Amino acid sequence: MKIFKLPDLGEGLPDAVVREWHVQEGDHIAAHQSLVTVETAKALVEVPAPWGGTVEKLFAAADETVNVGEPLVGFKEAGAPEPEAEEEAGGREPAPAVERADSGTVVGKIEQSGAVLGAEVAPSTTPRRLATPAVRALARRLAVDLTGLQPRGERFTAAEVRAVAQQAPAAKAAKPADKAEPEKAQMSPARRAMALAMSRARDQVAPMTLCDQVDISAWWGKESATLRLIRALQQACADEPNLNALYQDEQLRPAASVNIGLAVDSPRGLFVPVLKDVAARTDDEILQQIEDYKEQARNQGIAQQDLQDGTILLSNFGAMAGRYATPVVLPPTVAIVGAGRTFQGVVAVDDRPAVRPLLPLSVSADHRAVTGGELARFLKSMLQALSR
The missing domain is CATH 3.30.559.10 (Chloramphenicol acetyltransferase-like domain)
Incomplete structure (x- = not known):
């Protein structure tokens, strides 16, 4: 696995908070394509891919803190077999070269390979995002779930997110609480x-x-x-x-x-x-x-x-x-x-x-x-x- 570590983003901070991933494990991306949006020192920064390839592992989830120099993304090494192929091929003789050339897979028939590849190829278009990275980060900080909500305009605004957040305490107050728990506040970047x-x-x-x-x-x-x-x-x-x-x-x-x-x-x-x-x-x-x-x-x-x-x-x-x-x-x-x-x-x-x-x-x-x-x-x- 080829590891890309979180670089020094020039803010003097030892870490950054992952706010949004723009890729998923298994995606094939080009060099300089946006990998992730992180927040550090008052800036939302999009981190680009240093090289192209297939994303094998994401080392952090959204809202997790990653230290500078720690693994961020793992890329599949060129020429390495796919994980599924390794499982199927374990303990078997390699397929003849002509069969691999015909089917495009390590094992399996031509009729099967088309369906498998069709399921694995990432969609050519991404779903339309209803909020900018900054607004989505604000929603996470205020514990506002935008799923199922509709913006007044083309995208959610920060004012709409705050309005939803202000309604939430009133709804919680209406419900009886078994036990009050002290709030835990995490200092923002x-x-x-x-x-x-x-x-x-x-x-x-x-x-x-x-x-x-x-x-x-x-x-x-x-x-x-x-x-x-x-x-x-x-x-x-x-x-x-x-x-x-x-x-x-x-x-x-x-x-x-x-x-x-x-x-x-x-x-x-x-x-x-x-x-x-x-x-x-x-x-x-x-x-x-x-x-x-x-x-x-x-x-x-x-x-x-x-x-x-x-x-x-x-x-x-x-x-x-x-x-x-x-x-x-x-x-x-x-x-x-x-x-x-x-x-x-x-x-x-x-x-x-x-x-x-x-x-x-x-x-x-x-x-x-x-x-x-x-x-x-x-x-x-x-x-x-x-x-x-």
Whole structure:
């Protein structure tokens, strides 16, 4: 048997959870065909076949955890006899070569072989799936059985799954329970990834945070606040490149381009997709990419490559609540910008009090790699860019 082991999917986690198999034992598949969807570190990842062949064994069931480097799929070795043929041929003389050539089987008659092969060949079409992998994973986590249910549209949505899950407790409450059992909660891959990342930040980073607020009346209500934040961050990175950098092996390496990890909140958890090389992209391209990431986070999950290679992070937590924060720096990056909730505040304009929209900013940096002066100049650059 030729064994394919779970590869390192690049998220820093030692394992992944099997969410859906796309093949079955006995299927003949081509190289690069999708084998399985696994969940790791906030991403649903489809793992392709490294080579073509016949699937002999699946080493894990749905919702099981597989460690990186452990067997995932076993392929039948080229030239090995089929299991059924081995059982029938045990203790018998091999059939003549001419008979094998005529019938296409190890033993048996021509009339039988057609029926057997016809039963073993996998169907050429797969049944239509009524939910995306992300929605099916959500249904499993909420213990919702989609079998026998019909979606309102072409496919089930996450909202429909949650609606069914909310009805389930009421139905259970109506039935008398013999004995209450404590609930057993299993930490999801996304939360385990968060725990590992926060542990690394706690153990490795020397954090410092600087806060201020800026009058944004010049453009507030006329332009996208997220886009203005991204462009201001881009300008600040150009002015203080040591904050757009990676700190690894006790070496600070400023990045050649500004790749902003943008926090995106979704029902499945927090995603941090990366807007790569923002200086080379138009405003419309950036806004469209953000909308695409939001849609992917709500539905099928964000592609693995889009969650990597960030050089600085932006958290727009003010869209929900809060003015100031102490954002956590995630190594190997050295800085993160937090934008709070815009509020109406009193400022001095021509020596007179005036009410203006004010945007709070909180910037954290790793003091091992960044000086206090660099952090202050970075924040000052952002304030100037946002005030115009």
